[in-house]
Amino acid sequence: MLIRSRDNGFTHPASSEITSRSAYEGRRDLLKLMAGGAAGAALAGWAARDAMAQTVAPGKLAALKGGKSAVPGAQSMEKLTDYKDASSYNNFYEFGTDKGDPVKNAGTLKTRPWTVEIEGLVKKPGKYGIEDLIKLSAQEERIYRLRCVEGWSMVIPWVGYSLAELIKKVEPQSNAKYVEFVTLADPKTMPFVGSRVLDWPYAEGLRMDEAMHPLTLLTFGMYGEVLPNQNGAPVRIVVPWKYGFKSAKSIVKIRFVEKEPSTAWNKSAANEYGFYSNVNPNVDHPRWSQATERRIGDGGGLFAKRRKTEMFNGYEAQVGQLYAGMDLKKFY
Amino acid sequence: MNKLLLHKAAKPLVFLLCLLPFAWLVFGAVTDGLGANPAEYLIRSTGDWTLRFLCIVLAVTPLRVSLKLTGLARYRRMLGLFAYFYVAVHLLSYSWFDMGFEVGDIARDIAKRPFILVGFAAFVLLTPLAATSFNRAIKALGAKRWQRLHKLVYLIAGLGLLHFFWMRAGKNNFAEVFVYAGIVAALLAWRVWHFVRQKQKPAAARAPAVARVQPTKS
Numbered sequence: 001m002l003i004r005s006r007d008n009g010f011t012h013p014a015s016s017e018i019t020s021r022s023a024y025e026g027r028r029d030l031l032k033l034m035a036g037g038a039a040g041a042a043l044a045g046w047a048a049r050d051a052m053a054q055t056v057a058p059g060k061l062a063a064l065k066g067g068k069s070a071v072p073g074a075q076s077m078e079k080l081t082d083y084k085d086a087s088s089y090n091n092f093y094e095f096g097t098d099k100g101d102p103v104k105n106a107g108t109l110k111t112r113p114w115t116v117e118i119e120g121l122v123k124k125p126g127k128y129g130i131e132d133l134i135k136l137s138a139q140e141e142r143i144y145r146l147r148c149v150e151g152w153s154m155v156i157p158w159v160g161y162s163l164a165e166l167i168k169k170v171e172p173q174s175n176a177k178y179v180e181f182v183t184l185a186d187p188k189t190m191p192f193v194g195s196r197v198l199d200w201p202y203a204e205g206l207r208m209d210e211a212m213h214p215l216t217l218l219t220f221g222m223y224g225e226v227l228p229n230q231n232g233a234p235v236r237i238v239v240p241w242k243y244g245f246k247s248a249k250s251i252v253k254i255r256f257v258e259k260e261p262s263t264a265w266n267k268s269a270a271n272e273y274g275f276y277s278n279v280n281p282n283v284d285h286p287r288w289s290q291a292t293e294r295r296i297g298d299g300g301g302l303f304a305k306r307r308k309t310e311m312f313n314g315y316e317a318q319v320g321q322l323y324a325g326m327d328l329k330k331f332y
Numbered sequence: 333m334n335k336l337l338l339h340k341a342a343k344p345l346v347f348l349l350c351l352l353p354f355a356w357l358v359f360g361a362v363t364d365g366l367g368a369n370p371a372e373y374l375i376r377s378t379g380d381w382t383l384r385f386l387c388i389v390l391a392v393t394p395l396r397v398s399l400k401l402t403g404l405a406r407y408r409r410m411l412g413l414f415a416y417f418y419v420a421v422h423l424l425s426y427s428w429f430d431m432g433f434e435v436g437d438i439a440r441d442i443a444k445r446p447f448i449l450v451g452f453a454a455f456v457l458l459t460p461l462a463a464t465s466f467n468r469a470i471k472a473l474g475a476k477r478w479q480r481l482h483k484l485v486y487l488i489a490g491l492g493l494l495h496f497f498w499m500r501a502g503k504n505n506f507a508e509v510f511v512y513a514g515i516v517a518a519l520l521a522w523r524v525w526h527f528v529r530q531k532q533k534p535a536a537a538r539a540p541a542v543a544r545v546q547p548t549k550s
Binding site for chain 1: 361364366367368369370371372374429430432441444445446447502503504505
């Protein structure tokens with residue numbers, strides 16, 4: 001038997017080799033059964049490896065395949081969060097503050113035509129149509145942990161390429177120290193833009209070295225398909241070592257600036273949400289502990305124990321050096 | 333209406349009705365129907381139902397008096413106990429699914445987070461009310477003292493609302509909080525209004541005397 005590597009098996013599978021949907025789903029059911037029983041607990045992890053060997057597209061949206069990524073840390077081996085959970089439990093305040101709201105309300109978001117404006121301190125500013133932006137560099141699949149500041153987490157197979165690829169193309173000037181992401185704020189299609197929850201448009205930012213880090217992903221898809229609207233279609237940022245709110249959704253402008261840009265949650269409550277907002281179990285949110293997290297869909301469901309949160313969400317080996325010598329209690 | 337309220341089957345029926353939300357949550361938990369984060373869903377819904385039962389039980393007296401529905405009186409204790417039931421399940425869900433029954437962690441959490449402290453205080457204060465809800469306790473305490481003790485429910489409702497307000501403050505999302513606060517405020521305002529009017533009634537009987545005094549004053 002031929003042992004297929006992930007990339008050649010993924011891009012050109014013979015139809016006879018594709019696990020049928022029913023068999024796959026049957027396997028998932030079996031998995032759930034195993035995870036449910038106490039006796040199956042040990043076996044579930046072993047079985048999950050098999051189910052995870054390739055990301056099966058949920059078959060809901062247009063396909064967007066990503067090749068295997070060579071970036072260190074880009075291939076978490078943990079069990080993927082169910083697509084259903086990842087696409088129905090979201091924070092996207094433009095569509096409502098309840099985590100069930102975005103999936104109900106985001107259908108109105110128009111993702112075509114879509115342009116992303118590159119402006120500020122760059123040698124090559126300009127407007128990119130979304131189709132051109134998608135083709136700018138090879139799409140990769142990146143399986144990242146996502147840790148929300150609220151204390152829950154997921155494991156999601158994103159599709160995109162390192163933001164650094166785009167940054168290199170537009171050639172930042174030497175005084176560009178930060179990158180600001182401005183997201184869409186269209187009251188016609190986003191019912192909660194205008195509510196007093198946050199200042200609109202939602203804006204986020206990264207320091208230049210953070211933005212250039214290969215793990216920082218300019219993201220167009222997940223689970224082998226384009227992003228669902230509620231997950232930030234058509235293009236968002238994913239920064240896996242920071243709390244989820246740093247990963248701005250539905251981006252319309254990427255601006256290169258000299259001074260630290262003000263960010264939406266920082267403006268709303270500076271003592272609760274810092275500019276850096278690196279995942280850090282040792283720095284509590286003023287209103288709750290960040291030492292542990294609930295992994296959505298963890299085996300055992302309701303009775304699953306919370307997990308210990310890892311420094312930089314487990315990406316310390318890759319990003320720790322960015323913050324060498326910095327007091328992370330002060331720069332939270 | 334009064335006849336209906338006094339019907340033999342009415343009370344068991346209301347009892348079952350009050351259990352419906354709980355049954356629905358248990359069913360959801362067993363069949364994996366509580367969404368992506370079932371623990372959060374359980375904790376939030378049991379909190380919601382506690383607030384709803386507080387509103388319902390506080391509505392009993394205003395409705396009984398203003399609509400002359402004397403039959404409502406026999407439901408008050410049961411409704412109050414259901415408020416306690418839901419807050420107990422609320423606290424249990426939090427302690428179990430969020431904190432894994434780690435007593436040390438729970439104690440630290442209560443001390444650290446004001447909104448949890450306030451919610452916990454409301455639960456603690458509600459406990460003696462639930463514990464003195466049977467007839468013998470009323471006799472033992474004497475009606476006056478029992479009533480004074482049970483006036484604590486107004487403070488408890490306020491603490492419950494503050495707990496909810498602080499919990500939602502993180503998202504600046506107060507619409508629902510204001511709905512509950514409005515209901516509780518209206519029910520308490522009725523009591524004040526009713527109290528003042530009751531006081532005025534005997535005064536009205538003495539009205540001629542008052543009237544004679546008044547002119548000299550003005």
